[in-house]
Amino acid sequence: MILLSDPRVSGIPVRDCGEPLAEIAADPAVVLSHQERDPAGAYGRARTGVLRRLRSASRSLPDGIRFLVVEGHRGSAEQARRFARHEDRLRRSGITDPVELRRRTSAFVSPVEVAPHCAGAALDLTLIDADGTELDMGGAVNAHRTGDERSCPLDAPGLPDAARDHRRLLARALRGAGFVNYPTEWWHWSYGDRYWALISAAGSAMYGPV
Numbered sequence: 001m002i003l004l005s006d007p008r009v010s011g012i013p014v015r016d017c018g019e020p021l022a023e024i025a026a027d028p029a030v031v032l033s034h035q036e037r038d039p040a041g042a043y044g045r046a047r048t049g050v051l052r053r054l055r056s057a058s059r060s061l062p063d064g065i066r067f068l069v070v071e072g073h074r075g076s077a078e079q080a081r082r083f084a085r086h087e088d089r090l091r092r093s094g095i096t097d098p099v100e101l102r103r104r105t106s107a108f109v110s111p112v113e114v115a116p117h118c119a120g121a122a123l124d125l126t127l128i129d130a131d132g133t134e135l136d137m138g139g140a141v142n143a144h145r146t147g148d149e150r151s152c153p154l155d156a157p158g159l160p161d162a163a164r165d166h167r168r169l170l171a172r173a174l175r176g177a178g179f180v181n182y183p184t185e186w187w188h189w190s191y192g193d194r195y196w197a198l199i200s201a202a203g204s205a206m207y208g209p210v
């Protein structure tokens with residue numbers, strides 16, 4: 001498993017194509033959750049090319065099933081704050097070796113310089129049914145914050161059949177549109193950032209921090 005702290009990720013060159021950020025909620029096929037709302041509204045935006053691919057992924061979902069996007073873009077200052085907060089949480093749990101602390105922190109929160117959300121390239125998302133009820137994914141989005149790391153990996157062992165099927169449905173739709181998953185978080189998918197470039201052997205990223 002390649003983590004975002006891996007030097008191969010920061011070694012990927014960025015050739016930013018300059019695409020603007022756009023509003024996720026402008027697409028009627030996608031629902032935006034407000035649980036990660038920030039004052040500047042960054043959470044509700046992503047690069048236009050990312051949203052084009054999200055639209056394409058939504059068309060491949062079964063009738064009545066839609067994406068619920070929890071977070072898109074994130075400013076660098078907010079990313080740094082979250083990294084420090086999660087690092088602190090792990091330090092208090094007894095991890096003191098600095099290298100191990102950075103590795104464990106970056107399993108769930110990206111270092112700022114390679115953060116897919118800061119590039120407007122990542123979406124945290126899940127699936128909802130026609131009534132707007134979230135499908136059972138076997139664990140909540142951002143469950144690591146409450147210490148439930150077990151359910152977070154996309155291929156977490158021991159999931160109930162329904163949750164595993166729902167994760168497969170999510171993954172099939174997003175992979176089909178070109179997204180890559182961050183394997184420690186079933187809800188995190190990106191396109192065009194450095195992590196995506198490494199996993200998809202694209203050579204360079206098309207989106208850098210914005």
Ligand SMILES: [Zn+2]
Binds near residue numbers: 122124188
């Ligand atoms: Zn994410």
